[in-house]
Amino acid sequence: MKMKRIIALFMAAVMVFSLTACSQETGGAQDAAGSGEETQSAADSEEAQPAADSEESTISKEAGHFKIGTIDMGSADATSAPLLNQLRTTVEAMGCEYVTATASEMSAEATIAAYQNLIAAGCDGIIVTYGQVNADMMAQMFDDAGVLWSTYWYHFVEGTDEYEAVMNSETFVSSTYEDDVNSAYWAASELGKKGCKKLCMVGLPAGGVTANMRDEGIKKACEEYGMEILAEERDFSLTISSAGGATITERFLTAYPECDGILIAGMTQFVLAGVVQTLEQAGKVGTIPISGIDFNEYQFDYFDRSALNSIIGGHFCGPTYSAILMINQLNGTPLTTDKVQIENMFIELNDPEEVQKYADWLENSGTIYSADEISKCLVANNPDFTYDDLIEMANAYCLDDLLARHGN
Amino acid sequence: MKEKKQINMKIILNLFSWLSLLLVIALFGVTTKGAIFSSYNMKVIFSQSVLFMIGGLGLSFLFAEGGFDISYGSVIGFAGILGTMLTDRTQNWIWSLIVPVVFCLAMGVVNGLIYAHTNIMVFIQTMSISFLLKGLFTTMLGSYGSYKVPKQLIFMGQTWFAVTALIVVGVITIWLFNYTPFGKHSRLYGTGKDAIVQSGVDVRRLKFLTFVFSGAVCALVTLMSMARAGQSSTGLGSNFEFNVMIALTLGGMPSEGGTGSKIQSVFIGCLIVALLANGMVLLGVNARLQEVIKGVIFILVLIFMLKIKEKSEAL
Structure with missing residues (x-):
């Protein structure tokens, strides 16, 4: 009896392998339909x-x-x-x-x-x-x-x-x-235009070319608008999820009650939900504006709730x-x-009317x-x-x- | 009758990994119409599995003892970044050779001492070391994304070097694992810790040597990884240990170690993993479905091996 179970398990494994082959055939058919051409698999060609x-x-x-x-x-x-x-x-x-x-x-x-x-x-x-x-x-x-x-x-x-x-x-x-220097400059400047002076920042891991360029843009905006970065979090294990965004924001709010703006210089697509949720729980939505780089799936909702001030992405x-x-x-x-x-x-999205237009485009066309x-x-x-x-x-x-x- | 059934179960368990490998080869051989056997592709499969084979050989003693080193990839990353960073600062390529060797050996000694002299679970111990090293090398990178590997070391990424390294490490490991007290005691430790302690084996020495050997092999893996990537960055060695763990399990190495542990598992498992990834791309399987399929296969193999073991023990 047990041997039959073992054989059944092994057969299941074979089925998975078969699935591998079948999925390729299905994909090929879809490809052919999509392109109007008869396509072949890599192995066939x-x-x-x-x-x-x-x-x-x-x-x-x-x-x-x-x-x-x-x-x-x-x-x-x-x-x-x-x-x-x-x-x-x-x-x-x-x-x-x-x-x-x-x-x-x-x-x-x-x-x-x-x-x-x-x-x-x-x-x-x-x-x-x-x-x-x-x-x-x-x-x-x-x-x-x-x-x-x-x-x-x-x-x-x-x-x-x-x-x-x-x-x-x-x-x-x-x-x-x-142009990562200018994208970061734009995102930080938007907070400067709102009158923010003491920022907390979520960023890309230090050292990458992109991170360095964005840092340069942020520095330029900070000098221009008299802003200061109080704290920054670049830990990839945190910035890769909304839960991490919540943790980071809790730390910011606890350690720096004077923080008046949050700049997300990358990974906005992952952390924004957690950042907004924590600000809402702390009753700080609207008083601590957020500006981000990289679009987020629910950015329109966050604009509606006045949590998100500005965002740059769509690259x-x-x-x-x-x-x-x-x-x-x-x-x-x-x-x-x-x-x-x-x-x-x-x-670049910062104007409610344009934000709505982009949302409509995404919903109706997305092309x-x-x-x-x-x-x-x-x-x-x-x-x-x-x-x-x-x-x-x-x-x-x-x-x-x-x-x-x-x-x- | 009972003995005969028990032997059958052991044969099935032993043959399972070989059958799995043959099944994967046959499946992709047929579905890719032989494309998987092209000379280029064979070279690709070898180059993708060789580092994990060498790393897996280094970790096989610890696996046989029922443990696993979660810090392996972080040690590779840290050693590579530190060595190439010093080369960058001093413009002397020798640091990129010496530092990884010394650091990996030193980490083998440190991990070995903790493993031998404390009762901390090796999983927790190496996970802590991993966090420590990841934090350090991220800080160490500072405003640099990566450091270039000096051209004097690039030969270590070439096929002839990989073949030589695999043969040398393979022969040494097979000899140590199968024909010396070190290997025998490692397997016995995995089977029953109390029994081996009571039989008078110097367990502390055994545990210490396990990590020293792993550290020595890690040094070679680090240099080869650096040479293959051409640079040291946060991606160097990332998740290396998990890939080895998956390969060893698919290759039939019992997750709890013990006398059922076999070196062949390293070779078979690494080949299965490389063939699966390679074959699915050759077939044009969607990248996300590839992950699902790999996950399902991994779970099925684990269930199958567990069931066989349960049946074998019940008899």
Whole structure:
């Protein structure tokens, strides 16, 4: 009897393995329906081998049969989810297959493994979250495999070793970055305009390029508006959750009763709910305004409750611009032969009317760039599309641009 | 009859990990139409599993004793960051070599002394060390996101070095684990602590040496991890110990240690983990579903092994 149970358990394991295979088939069918093309799995396609192993150059492949891969960091927050959704829309609208690997722990080893697996899956181009692995190593890995790569949310500063490494990489296409100095300056300034003088801050872990740039912007705003940072919390184990946000705020309120403003310089998507809840419990909503960087799913509600004063985010489009460059290059119609860095714009929300407009857009459309708009960015479909058009598209991105294209 | 059934159960338990590995290979071999066996992919699978294999070999004695080192990844991170930071400050690459070796060995000694001379649960002990080191290296990084690994050490990230390191560590570990009193006592300690104490074994020495060996292997893993990433940052070594724990369990290592512990579990488990991750990407499985599938498999394996053990004990 017990042996039967054991066999049943083993059969269940087999079923899970079967699920693995079946899920791929279902996904493939959906992909095909979505793109109007017949798609194949990595294993089925001829491109299952990396380009380095194949004599066939990626450039010579027929348009519409490329695979574009990326890491899904496993977060469905208001910043990461729209970014990946838009990337998927872009890749599929341009007739390519979208492949993801997981590296939710984002360790150096998991990141390397995820990119290796994407290369092994036959990806022709990979959109990379730069950070855990050195640029030299990334360049070597992608150059050896002959796979194109682009980075997002990172600015390579000229004169640095990493800048040299990416620019010397034969397969590097582009990077997209944000103006983090100005985004942090804007967020902090909004508190300054409200008359705040003594701030408590939730920030990114010290040391990263983004954190350093944001610190620079905050410093500038503090000097301009005569503000002081009383305390800051950057512990990633706290800033990754709303419970952590509540803990941080409790500490701030206990240790610094004179605090008159809270600046969340990153991770707003995770901590805001906890920060607002604690302020409400302490009866401080409205008297201690909050300003944040990175959009939050419930930001409209917090604006309504007067808890949130201002927020800057919506920087979802970097991977999309990179994918447009990459796929055109793979098609043999590159928009530029240079390795480029494109600035990815933010959306600033502080005016109740604009906040409502953004909420309406999100509820009714939520489309940043539609499949139709993206398909026009493929030179094969639209021979008039140029690199300057792409830059114009990126520079135009703002709330008004969104509403003009997809508002009601 | 009873003995025969008991033997059958042991055979099933021993064969389970091998069957699991074969099942994974067969499944992905068929569904990917052989793509998983391409030379590039075989190299990828090896490079993704080799660090965990070496780390797992270092931790196998502690696992056999029924313990586990939660601080392993933090030690890797701290050692790497400290070494490369000193290199950055002094412009002398040798610090990136010496500091990880010395620090990992020192942490092995410190952990070993605590483990040998106190009754603190090893899980709690190493978790505390982990918090301490994570806090320290985050502070130490200061305004730097990462430190570059000097080019003199990059060879340690290459395949030939990984193969050599795996063979050397593998041979030493297999010998120590199977053919010396150190290995035998580690397994016996996992089976029954009181019995081994009463039999006159110097348990303090045994426990101390367990961590010293693990620390020595950790030094090698640190250098190889640094060379693979090309930089030391907060992501270096992150969650390393949990990946090893999952691999060892999938490979059939009993979670409570004991005489059922086998070195083969390290190799089989690491290969299963790497094959699962690799095969699912090759098949185009959605990244989030990949996590779900891995979780379900892990739970099923644990239940299966527990049931087999219960049945074996009941007979």
